[in-house]
Amino acid sequence: MLKNFGESLRSAFRKIANAPFIDRDLIKEVVRDIQRALIAGDVNVKLVLEMSKRIEKRALEEKPLPGMSNREHVLKILHEELASILGQGRELPLKKQRIMMVGLYGQGKTTTCGKLARFFQKKGMKVALIAADVHRPAAYEQLKQIAEKINVPVYGGDSDAEKVVKEGLDKFARYDVVIIDTAGRHALEDDLIKEMKKIAKIAHPDEKILVIDASIGQQAGKQARAFNDAIGITGVILTKMDGTAKGGGALSAVAETGSPILYIGTGEHIDDLEKFDAIRFLSRLLGMGDLQTLIEKAEEAAKGKEKKIEETAKKMLSGKFTLLDMYEQMELLSGMGPFQKIADLLPLGGKLKDEDVYETQKKLKKFRIIMDSMTKKELENPNIIKSSHIKRIARGAGVETRDVKELLRHYNMSKKLMKSFSNKKMQKKLMKQFGLKM
Numbered sequence: 145m146l147k148n149f150g151e152s153l154r155s156a157f158r159k160i161a162n163a164p165f166i167d168r169d170l171i172k173e174v175v176r177d178i179q180r181a182l183i184a185g186d187v188n189v190k191l192v193l194e195m196s197k198r199i200e201k202r203a204l205e206e207k208p209l210p211g212m213s214n215r216e217h218v219l220k221i222l223h224e225e226l227a228s229i230l231g232q233g234r235e236l237p238l239k240k241q242r243i244m245m246v247g248l249y250g251q252g253k254t255t256t257c258g259k260l261a262r263f264f265q266k267k268g269m270k271v272a273l274i275a276a277d278v279h280r281p282a283a284y285e286q287l288k289q290i291a292e293k294i295n296v297p298v299y300g301g302d303s304d305a306e307k308v309v310k311e312g313l314d315k316f317a318r319y320d321v322v323i324i325d326t327a328g329r330h331a332l333e334d335d336l337i338k339e340m341k342k343i344a345k346i347a348h349p350d351e352k353i354l355v356i357d358a359s360i361g362q363q364a365g366k367q368a369r370a371f372n373d374a375i376g377i378t379g380v381i382l383t384k385m386d387g388t389a390k391g392g393g394a395l396s397a398v399a400e401t402g403s404p405i406l407y408i409g410t411g412e413h414i415d416d417l418e419k420f421d422a423i424r425f426l427s428r429l430l431g432m433g434d435l436q437t438l439i440e441k442a443e444e445a446a447k448g449k450e451k452k453i454e455e456t457a458k459k460m461l462s463g464k465f466t467l468l469d470m471y472e473q474m475e476l477l478s479g480m481g482p483f484q485k486i487a488d489l490l491p492l493g494g495k496l497k498d499e500d501v502y503e504t505q506k507k508l509k510k511f512r513i514i515m516d517s518m519t520k521k522e523l524e525n526p527n528i529i530k531s532s533h534i535k536r537i538a539r540g541a542g543v544e545t546r547d548v549k550e551l552l553r554h555y556n557m558s559k560k561l562m563k564s565f566s567n568k569k570m571q572k573k574l575m576k577q578f579g580l581k582m
């Protein structure tokens with residue numbers, strides 16, 4: 145049994161990327177690797193065989209597009225075929241509807257209720273929540289707290305789930321979107337199924353959404369099947385995609401149930417919900433770093449600053465990097481939410497894991513003050529800063545020398561990260577991969 149689904153897929157891709165040339169034998173070998181990875185990942189065997197036949201046929205018969213190497217052509221086919229299992233995803237329609245959230249214990253149901261409420265609210269719809277998790281005493285309180293932040297009403301507090309749902313639906317009859325949070329369990333037990341069925345019967349939900357923690361990996365397939373058999377799932381939301389999990393289980397979950405992935409959760413914050421995009425998801429799964437998301441985020445988050453962001457992105461890719469660039473980057477990134485989230489999308493993101501993400505904004509303030517007492521030369525070329533300079537800078541800024549040293553450390557670390565982009569081959573590959581122009 146292969147330990148890590150994402151890793152085995154990645155190694156299959158690497159084989160192609162590193163092979164001196166692409167021939168029939170290599171294609172067959174890679175297809176076999178992928179078959180093994182998918183089957184070990186609990187993906188339906190029939191589906192795997194069909195897909196691998198298609199990959200092999202296309203890779204051997206189709207001609208590469210003009211300007212594309214044979215190698216890139218085969219990678220593209222692999223990508224497309226894997227993406228076709230995941231489907232194109234689906235967004236929830238913007239119409240009057242009832243949504244029921246289900247899933248095992250701690251997968252992120254309640255948090256995701258809030259995120260969805262926020263999502264519809266931002267589209268100008270009237271949203272309400274029903275707390276039908278009557279088993280955990282704090283569940284109602286938790287939902288209430290989330291709802292208060294976004295000014296959305298919640299109905300709950302009673303210990304009878306059916307009653308809560310019935311009364312809540314009456315109360316919120318005139319709302320556009322009503323989202324029902326339900327209880328989790330450690331495993332799919334009979335009483336959970338019974339209760340879920342009862343709630344579904346009363347609520348007639350338009351959507352029955354299974355919430356799955358991306359880190360549960362291959363159990364996702366089995367879980368999805370069980371929930372689908374019990375109440376019929378209409379979509380999956382994959383949470384905690386911001387963590388170490390790459391979400392390989394999603395492939396199995398989707399393949400098992402045929403229900404699409406709707407969104408992915410990328411953090412604990414209420415706005416951390418993203419549209420699911422199969423190709424992008426695979427890039428992340430395969431560890432290529434998702435530059436497209438990074439750049440889109442940058443564009444979205446800083447309207448009016450587009451040019452600057454583009455320049456920064458280009459600088460990041462060019463490997464040139466001064467203290468001012470670092471500051472600018474930190475500023476941009478911190479405006480977009482926790483630094484870590486963006487860092488995760490970068491190929492070297494994992495290396496920044498230990499950084500305390502929320503410190504970034506605080507540090508920015510201090511860094512600004514320190515940088516203000518540096519000379520232009522020092523800002524452009526921090527390598528010239530010697531310990532006598534450090535003392536002078538610290539005095540000028542009214543900080544300790546260790547603060548200045550910290551800034552320089554931070555710079556060197558960022559620079560190292562940026563260096564990963566200065567590798568021309570890597571750059572070209574990434575640019576091509578994501579259809580960007582320099």
Ligand SMILES: Nc1nc2c(ncn2[C@@H]2O[C@H](COP(=O)(O)OP(=O)(O)OP(=O)(O)O)[C@@H](O)[C@H]2O)c(=O)[nH]1
Nearest residue numbers: 249250251252253254255328383384409410411412
């Ligand atoms: N990092 C991260 N954490 C998340 C995400 N979604 C949920 N969480 C966290 O996961 C934990 C559990 O989330 P809940 O929403 O309470 O999960 P639940 O499924 O409602 O749990 P039960 O009601 O106890 O079954 C909380 O600490 C959340 O903050 C996500 O996308 N990213």
Ligand SMILES: [Mg+2]
Nearest residue numbers: 253254277283
């Ligand atoms: Mg909950």
